[in-house]
Amino acid sequence: MQDNKPDQFPLVSIVTVNYNQSATTIDMIESLSQISYPNIEIIVVDNASKSEDAKAIKEKFPRIVLVESIINYGFAGGNNLGIMRSRGEYVLLLNNDTIVEPNFLEPLVRKFQEYPEIGAISPKIRYYYKKNTLQYVGFTEINKYTNRNITLGDGELDIGQYETDTETAYCHGAAMMVPMKVIKEVGMMSYEFFLYYEEADWCIRIRNAGYQIFFVHNSLVYHKGSVTTGKNSALKTYYLTRNRIVFMRRNIHGFAFIIAILYQLIIAIGKNGLVYLIKGRGKLAKAYWSGILWNFRNIFNKEIHDNPKL
Numbered sequence: 001m002q003d004n005k006p007d008q009f010p011l012v013s014i015v016t017v018n019y020n021q022s023a024t025t026i027d028m029i030e031s032l033s034q035i036s037y038p039n040i041e042i043i044v045v046d047n048a049s050k051s052e053d054a055k056a057i058k059e060k061f062p063r064i065v066l067v068e069s070i071i072n073y074g075f076a077g078g079n080n081l082g083i084m085r086s087r088g089e090y091v092l093l094l095n096n097d098t099i100v101e102p103n104f105l106e107p108l109v110r111k112f113q114e115y116p117e118i119g120a121i122s123p124k125i126r127y128y129y130k131k132n133t134l135q136y137v138g139f140t141e142i143n144k145y146t147n148r149n150i151t152l153g154d155g156e157l158d159i160g161q162y163e164t165d166t167e168t169a170y171c172h173g174a175a176m177m178v179p180m181k182v183i184k185e186v187g188m189m190s191y192e193f194f195l196y197y198e199e200a201d202w203c204i205r206i207r208n209a210g211y212q213i214f215f216v217h218n219s220l221v222y223h224k225g226s227v228t229t230g231k232n233s234a235l236k237t238y239y240l241t242r243n244r245i246v247f248m249r250r251n252i253h254g255f256a257f258i259i260a261i262l263y264q265l266i267i268a269i270g271k272n273g274l275v276y277l278i279k280g281r282g283k284l285a286k287a288y289w290s291g292i293l294w295n296f297r298n299i300f301n302k303e304i305h306d307n308p309k310l
Contacts, residue, residue, distance in 0.1 A: 007113075009039040010089040012105060012177075015082030016096045017075060019047040022056050024224070025096040029061050037105035041065060043082040044096075048072040074194030075173070080308065083188055088180060093199075095174040097224035099128060107219040108177050111165065119182045119211025120203055122171040123219030126158060134158050135223055138168035138215040142200065144256045145263055147244055168215045173199035175221045178206070185209055187307040190250070195235075197243040204251055205307065234287035241272075241291030249295070249304055 014032065018025045025044060032042060042064040046054035048071055058066045067081050079093050090112060094100075104123055111121055125136040137153035149169070153162055171177075176199055186205045189198045203213050245264065252260050269292060276285035298304065 009037065010109065011087060012037065012040045012090045012092055012109065013043060013082075013086030013088030013180075014040055014092045014094055015043045015045065015079055015086060016094050017045045017047055017078035017082070018049065018054055018057065018096050019072065019078075020049045020051045021096055022049070022052045022054055025057055026060055028094070028096050028098055028100075029057070029064065031099045033061075034102050035100060035105055036103050037109070040105070041087060043067060043085050045069060045078045045082045047074070047078045073191065076189040076193045076195075076198040077191050080188040080191070083183060083310065086180065090177055090179050091183060092175070092177040093173070094221075095223065097128075098174055099222040099224075101220040101222075104219045104221060107216050111214060111216050112177075112179055115212075115214075117210075117212055118214050119186075119206040119209065120171045120176060120178045121214045121216050122168075122176050123216050123221050124158075124162065125172055125174060125221050125223050128222040128224040131222065132157055134162070135225070136172045136174075136215075137162040137217070138166055139170040139172075139200075141169045142247075144252050145259050146268075147248055147252075147260060147264070162215075163217050165217055166215050168213050170200045170203040171213055174223045174225075182206060182209070182211060184310050187309045190304075190307060192246055192304050192306070193239075193243050195239040195243070197240075197247045201247055201250055232284070234283045237284045238287040238291045241288050242294050243291075245292065245295045246304060 016025060016028060029042060032040070042061070044054070044057055044064055045067045046069060048069050054066065054068060058064060065085055067085055069078065069081060073081065083091055090109065108121055108123060112118060122136065124134070127133045127135050134153035134156045136151055139152065140150045142149040186209045189202045193201065207213060248257065248260050273285055273288055276288055
């Protein structure tokens with residue numbers, strides 16, 4: 001982007017969700033205040049925090065847009081609230097536990113400007129507490145039978161082995177950028193997920209609309225990871241389990257769905273539940289089974305298939 005054209009720096013709306021983590025969110029905004037891209041708006045959605053006053057974020061950064069929800073709508077719903085307030089040509093969903101490099105935004109905008117057939121992109125993501133270790137450079141497809149996939153690069157030292165932009169199956173929810181025109185076409189994230197799997201589901205809908213998903217190698221974000229939910233919490237276990245099946249119900253059909261459900265019932269569910277019990281993790285075992293039972297209780301719930309429009 002060499003010329004000083006009017007559209008050289010289109011407005012980017014950066015949306016982040018805060019829940020009882022004002023100090024973490026402030027750290028993230030501090031890093032955004034040092035970026036080189038000159039045309040952004042920052043929208044912080046507070047998801048009905050209980051233990052902290054989100055107004056501290058607004059007091060430190062008066063220019064941000066603070067959306068205070070009276071209900072905790074989760075990651076998907078919180079981001080949707082932010083999207084509704086966004087004015088930008090592009091919307092960047094950025095976890096509040098990330099720290100960005102000063103020049104991270106230009107390559108993302110440039111990618112969209114050069115390739116309008118792309119519908120969503122994520123930057124290279126490294127672990128914040130292991131600065132040279134990769135967390136994400138792309139995802140493989142989720143297997144329609146086992147519902148498992150691989151996070152490319154995860155745990156590897158970044159020694160320059162991923163220095164090419166590549167098409168990928170899904171973006172990473174910690175840092176995901178989508179043109180506003182695409183959101184208006186395909187809708188926002190499904191509220192049914194609350195936490196986990198929502199970005200993969202959204203990417204499938206974006207791909208089904210004819211767009212590509214890309215990883216951009218020369219944009220770098222650091223991710224602390226599981227600050228709000230906890231790394232091995234019952235909350236995380238519940239929603240990962242619950243939403244793995246919700247994802248299947250929304251995206252796998254016909255004979256493949258029958259095989260996938262049989263795999264979960266005969267192999268995955270029994271194995272995983274037993275592992276939690278053997279390791280003495282009773283709370284996680286309870287959360288795991290609760291996530292499964294939720295789907296049985298909501299087997300005829302038509303709202304699972306809703307796609308909210310902007």
